Amino acid sequence: MRTLLVKHIKPVCFVLCCLPLAYLATLFLMDELGANPIEWVTRFSGTWALRMLLIALMATPLQRGLGAVWPFRIRRMLGLFGFFYVTVHLSSYIVLDQFFDWYEIYYDLVERPFIMAGMVAFVLLIPLAITSTKKMMRRLGKRWKQLHRSVYLIAALGILHYFLLIKLGWFEPAIYLLVYTLLMIMRMPLTKMLSQVVRREPTPDSS
Amino acid sequence: MLIKSRSTHDCLESEVTDHSLYLQRRRFMEVSARGLGLAAIAPSLLLSACSDAATDDGRDQASSQPAQAADELTPYKDVTSYNNFYEFGLGKSDPAKYAADFKVKPWSVKVEGAVEKAGTFDLEDLLKGVQQEERIYRLRCVEAWSMVIPWYGFALSDLINKLKPTSAAKYVQFETLYDPAQMPGQKGRALDWPYVEGLRLDEAMHPLAFMATGLYGKDLLGQNGAPFRLVVPWKYGFKSIKSIVVIRFTETEPATSWNLANPREYGFYANVNPKVNHPRWSQRKERRIGEFRKRPTLAFNGYGDQVAGLYQGMDLKRYF
Numbered sequence: 001m002r003t004l005l006v007k008h009i010k011p012v013c014f015v016l017c018c019l020p021l022a023y024l025a026t027l028f029l030m031d032e033l034g035a036n037p038i039e040w041v042t043r044f045s046g047t048w049a050l051r052m053l054l055i056a057l058m059a060t061p062l063q064r065g066l067g068a069v070w071p072f073r074i075r076r077m078l079g080l081f082g083f084f085y086v087t088v089h090l091s092s093y094i095v096l097d098q099f100f101d102w103y104e105i106y107y108d109l110v111e112r113p114f115i116m117a118g119m120v121a122f123v124l125l126i127p128l129a130i131t132s133t134k135k136m137m138r139r140l141g142k143r144w145k146q147l148h149r150s151v152y153l154i155a156a157l158g159i160l161h162y163f164l165l166i167k168l169g170w171f172e173p174a175i176y177l178l179v180y181t182l183l184m185i186m187r188m189p190l191t192k193m194l195s196q197v198v199r200r201e202p203t204p205d206s207s
Numbered sequence: 208m209l210i211k212s213r214s215t216h217d218c219l220e221s222e223v224t225d226h227s228l229y230l231q232r233r234r235f236m237e238v239s240a241r242g243l244g245l246a247a248i249a250p251s252l253l254l255s256a257c258s259d260a261a262t263d264d265g266r267d268q269a270s271s272q273p274a275q276a277a278d279e280l281t282p283y284k285d286v287t288s289y290n291n292f293y294e295f296g297l298g299k300s301d302p303a304k305y306a307a308d309f310k311v312k313p314w315s316v317k318v319e320g321a322v323e324k325a326g327t328f329d330l331e332d333l334l335k336g337v338q339q340e341e342r343i344y345r346l347r348c349v350e351a352w353s354m355v356i357p358w359y360g361f362a363l364s365d366l367i368n369k370l371k372p373t374s375a376a377k378y379v380q381f382e383t384l385y386d387p388a389q390m391p392g393q394k395g396r397a398l399d400w401p402y403v404e405g406l407r408l409d410e411a412m413h414p415l416a417f418m419a420t421g422l423y424g425k426d427l428l429g430q431n432g433a434p435f436r437l438v439v440p441w442k443y444g445f446k447s448i449k450s451i452v453v454i455r456f457t458e459t460e461p462a463t464s465w466n467l468a469n470p471r472e473y474g475f476y477a478n479v480n481p482k483v484n485h486p487r488w489s490q491r492k493e494r495r496i497g498e499f500r501k502r503p504t505l506a507f508n509g510y511g512d513q514v515a516g517l518y519q520g521m522d523l524k525r526y527f
Contacts, residue, residue: 034289035284035497036494038494097501099499111486114486164486165487
């Protein structure tokens with residue numbers, strides 16, 4: 001079962017990443033989005049955009065921790081799904097919420113720090129999505145890695161966006177911040193070394 | 208009072224515009240909204256117009272009001288399923304979910320402070336002899352959405368007159384029930400419970416200030432603030448405190464929950480004001496529940512001709 005999963009990791013991952021979208025579509029078709037469907041769609045897509053970005057950030061620590069190759073094989077897909085949900089989120093804001101009211105959108109940007117944080121995160125994501133192909137990876141070489149490190153900043157901006165928009169309390173964005181912090185710690189040189197030591201120790205054979 | 212006079216703000220069920228007419232008016236609205244913006248720039252003009260309005264006949268008044276889109280009633284289902292009532296949880300659907308078994312009988316109300324009839328009353332006794340009626344009001348939430356709700360209830364001034372505040376009373380404060388066993392949201396520290404709200408006494412005595420006991424001809428449900436709640440249509444929704452158990456008359460400005468939680472964003476007055484910015488929501492526009500396009504938000508939620516006089520000479524950007 002497990003080997004089968006690993007073998008077909010890409011299609012499995014693709015289907016899983018589509019589930020939030022399928023859920024959204026189902027509720028829409030059943031007219032179950034509630035009294036304020038636009039707010040619901042915006043919130044839902046935003047939540048999943050942030051989740052997807054954090055899930056994509058898990059690929060590297062997972063690969064290191066497990067010593068397996070499969071997290072690397074889905075890393076790009078996870079990142080692109082992150083970009084996809086961010087795009088749905090932004091479209092929901094521009095098309096459904098503001099209906100191309102550029103005047104209001106401009107004032108939202110300058111008056112509401114959370115909108116600015118979100119918009120900057122989106123803009124920074126665009127070059128990452130464009131350079132996600134194998135060809136671009138080859139062409140950029142070393143610079144590709146440097147460029148794609150900006151996703152750490154983007155995820156942080158996404159969490160900031162959440163902190164700034166919430167009306168009361170901090171509990172929910174704090175969970176995202178905690179996950180993000182853990183993922184960042186796992187990238188530090190010291191933890192990298194530790195995980196290598198742990199991996200070298202003999203483990204029960206998992207067939 | 209034996210003779211019931213119809214006041215200018217009353218909408219009758221028969222006056223609610225039918226849908227096709229309403230759709231035609233939307234187009235007219237978009238053009239006239241610009242004119243309205245002009246009126247907002249000249250508040251003195253507006254004020255002088257409304258000082259005579261009090262004596263006008265209701266029909267004449269209607270024509271002098273700023274043009275605005277027809278108000279279609281928000282469906283009962285939406286009014287009772289999309290609520291902010293943090294005592295029952297932070298999600299919009301939490302109140303409907305967790306208030307299903309909310310007990311409202313018996314319900315006692317404590318009246319205290321600068322008032323002659325201080326004491327604890329059963330709600331039914333408190334409301335004995337108070338004339339109840341239907342009122343259709345717009346409700347504008349600070350989160351930039353709005354509804355139109357046919358409330359059932361009575362003028363707050365009728366109750367206040369009955370309670371006879373002393374001359375020392377300048378404000379009235381209300382308190383929501385504190386009962387974490389029934390209100391699961393109160394187990395968290397989202398706000399400093401119990402929820403408190405207040406009005407200046409002249410605001411509370413204004414004929415538009417209303418106490419609701421029902422909506423759509425039915426008793427209020429828990430999520431809407433059963434068994435009785437305040438409705439102040441020219442202020443953001445959070446002023447209209449729900450499930451009231453204390454009415455307190457004070458000499459000084461009372462504490463209000465959102466102002467305590469975040470004084471930079473929520474003031475004591477909280478009048479609907481498209482010109483006072485909020486860091487989270489543009490207050491220039493609002494989404495009427497059930498509509499796609501946003502509509503412009505009106506000063507005092509469109510009740511300015513009746514209530515702007517209460518704030519004459521006040522800097523509304525400072526006293527937001």
